[in-house]
Amino acid sequence: MIAAVLSLTLLGAALGIGLGVAARRFAVEGNPMVDEVAALMPGSNCGQCGFPGCPGAAAAVVAGEAPPTLCPPGGKALAAALAEKLGIELDLSGVVDEGPKIALVAEEICIGCCRCIKVCPTDAILGAPKQIHNVIREACTGCGNCIERCPTEAMSMQPVPMTLQHWVWPKPAVA
Amino acid sequence: MGLMEKIFGAGWGIHPADRKRPAADIPLRRIATPSHLYVPLQQHIGAPARPVVLVGQKVAKGQLLAEAQGATSAAIHAPRSGTIVSVGDITAPHASGLPVAGIAIEWDGEDRWHEPDDLPADPFALAPEDIGRRVAAAGIVGLGGAAFPSALKLNLGKRSGIHTLILNGGECEPYLSCDDRLMRDFARETVEGIRLMLHATGAREALVGIEDNKPEAIAAMTAAAAPFGEVQVRPVPARYPMGSEKHLFSTLTGKEVPADGRTTDLGVLVHNVGTAYAVQQAIRLGRPLVERIVTLNGGAWHAPGNCVVPVGMLVADIVTAVGLKQDPARLIMGGPMMGTQLPGTFVPVVKGTSGLLALTADEAAAGEAQPCIRCSSCVRACPVGLLPLEMAARIRTDDYAGAVDLGLKDCIACGCCAWVCPAHIPLVQYFGHAKGELAARDRAKLRTDATKRLVAARAERLEREAKEKAEAAARRKAERAAQKAAEAAAAAATADRTTEES
Missing domain, CATH: 3.30.70.20 (Alpha-Beta Plaits)
Known part of the structure; x- marks a missing residue:
């Protein structure tokens, strides 16, 4: 009984420490740009863009998978701010703007x-x-x-x- | 002023044909009051006034219809006595033709003024703040065009150390002569208004700048101001846009206002002469601003001239009263350079309406816009020293930031550039569009920030509610436990007693 408890405890501790170290050592760096872009967005996670919340939309814009005009509540002002932040050309002409x-x-x-x-x-x-x-x-x-x-x-x-x-x-x- | 300007004269501005006469020389007329008046609640810069009357209520001429709300606002008064017919939407005298909230009054045929409460025996014995308060209560706004609430400017006097008052009698726009007529016919009242403004602001002297194409007004004002050394009439050369606050200031004082500053930073307050007259009427007679002189000019009017028109009178009623020779090619409220093209005639005259121009096709002729040939005529004409052609080129490609870098925000929309442009490029429309677009972007940014705050507030609310719920549940559990314990104790006690008894 004691041997079983001891061995499982040791095993758990060793594996836990190993996982902890690995998480620190091999951490994948997030793109800091995503956070900065997310900070520009309204943050209401409304989902009008089709992405999972504002952080998801920010990631998509930074990855170039979505145009900077994706956020309807942000409007043209946000589109311009995003384009400037990412250094990309903004094409407002292609956007069918039904107005807010x-x-x-x-x-x-x-x-x-x-x-x-x-x-x-x-x-x-x-x-x-x-x-x-x-x-x-x-x-x-x-x-x-x-x-x-x-x-x-x-x-x-x-x-x-x-x-x-x-x-x-x-x-x-x-x- | 630099040496070059001293020798060759100032380089800014244009000299359009003034076309003020013969309308300016025709004696002032009163126009018959129409059956209905439509008074917009926003005739000034700032927040719209809040109505204080009910439909069906009878009001006297000059009675308060709507009170100022917020820091920047102005009260609105009944222009004639009558019955309130409705409180609703009116087409605004604005190029967009959008509605504005307003009050409609049916005139009762009388000319009965609302009795003022406390007329001062000697207005100059009033405290300066009291004059500011009365001017605010009379709903007086700047009558030069911008319609900024005058009381706010007057109250600025003591705080920002105003030492000089400039009275703007420039009236540099072609066709207009309402200020000219006012200074000729009401010089004494205007000078008294100026002295009241001096008293209210604590300024030491007042300079009345009048363009030298109005010799009769200069003579009348000089005579009226002669007994008062602190009021000086200063003729200035006729040149457009001399009536711009900053340009009249630099012509009279030789100083220049910094690009992002105001004349008040240099201790000088600029008011229109019409405002001075309105101040005199409000303080001396207790009469709020409910009517004004409007210039009717342009080739299409039957009888051009200046008329006293109640605020809220429809342009259509004026057209009926005065008559048109032909359908005007353009109907403009204000001057031909900076005025508003009206969407129709079913719009009311407001406090800031200086003129109604019915222009014939010849007068309004506008050429087809052609590509810019970079002649730089607009650069020479621009009174603010901007590069209109470069700014328009930026705006055409949606580079608003580039236009702002070139000084778009300093543009006063005077229209000199478009007037001289040989290619007929609608430069002012470009600048108006860009300014509106930039304002819309600023608003959108504010909105995004507000949304962020709301989202944070909601998150905080949800968290608080969850916590409260958990606390309530814990409390109920504790209560239940306590109750159970009490019941158990009671049961035990009964059991004990039963045991003892047996």
Whole structure:
């Protein structure tokens, strides 16, 4: 009995130390660029880009597997920042920009189930059980996570209305 | 000013035909009030005003409709007495044609002013801060075009050691003559307004800069200012854009404002002469800013001239009242150089509206844009010393950072470059587009930062909730254990007693 306990303990300790040393000695260095790029991103892990969260998207952009325009909530500003960081050419012309969108609750259909609230990455939905929910427009990133969660299809994505403060003179047509 | 400039004159700017007369010489008219007025809640730089009236409420002329909210904002008052019909959206007098929140009033046919509360017997006995407060309450904004809340500028006086006030009577835009008319007809009131501004800011002297193409205004203002040594009228050469704050400043003082600075850094505050008149009306008579002089000019008007127009009057109503000879090729609010092309006539006059130009096809003729021939006419014309052709070339290829490096942020959008360009390149539109695009990017960046904060706040909330849940569960468990122990003890005690009894 004692011999068995002793031998297993020794075996466990030796293997554990071996693994620990190996983890230190043979550690694979992560690309520091990935962390820097991830720091530029919104960090809401909304998944609109199709990658597993912002770190996954950052890794893909750094590896060149995805264009710098992959992040819809980041918009053109983030695309420009990413292109500058990575030193690559930014081609905005190829992007079909539908403009930013935000979620909207159809108040007459909402049953107050709170399911959308649980998946919102920025806590942008206001509501309580059996109360009509609403979206705080300034906080919504337009990730669309809430759309599929709604059992009554009360959530929809609507384009952000253009206002005087946001209007930009169109670029003159090239002569 | 360098030696070369002393000999050859300043090199900046342009000399367009001023086309101010005959409109400037026609006596001021009052325009008949229309049945409805549409008053936008944002007629100034800063946050929109917050309505304080209800639909159906009766208001007197000059009564508060919406109060200022936030640090930079201005109050809005009823331009005429009547009934509030709606609080909703109005088409903004802006090239985009987008809506702006506003209040619609149905005029009751009377001309009844709202009774002011406490008119000072002697306005010069008021404390300087009190003048600033009254100017803010009257909703006065800079009437030169930018419409920045005037009270904020006046209150700056004491803090930043303002020693000189410059009154901008330059009115360098062609066609416009509303300030000219104001100085001719209300010189005494304007000078009193200037003296009130001196009192409010603590400045020692006021220089009134008037372009020398307005001799009547110079004469009227000089006569009105004669008894007051602290107010001096200084004619300046007619040249566009003399009415730009920094250019009038350097012409009058010989100094130059640093690129990223303001005239207030050098102890000088610049106000429009129209603002001085509005200040006098507010302090002396308790009348808020609800109407202004608007120049109607351009070949398409039946009777060009200057009119007193209530804020909120639709351009369509002015067209009905004055009449057009022909359909204008362009309808512009403001001057021809920096004004706004209107999306239609169903837009209201606002506090910052200096003119309404109905230009004929001949006057508005614009050539087809052609490639840049690098003649550098725009470089000579640029009053800020920029390279418009180089900036436009950068913007054309979306190199906004390159344009900023060339000084895009110093561009005052005066339009000199586009006016002289022989290739008719819409340079100002390039710069306007780039400035808007850069602002949009700044906003997007702020938004990304805000999203990060929200995500962090959510993570913190989830963690806190999990912890609270765990604590609550532990507490319940402890309570249950305690209860069980108590029950066991009680049972034991009963058992003991039973044993003893038996």
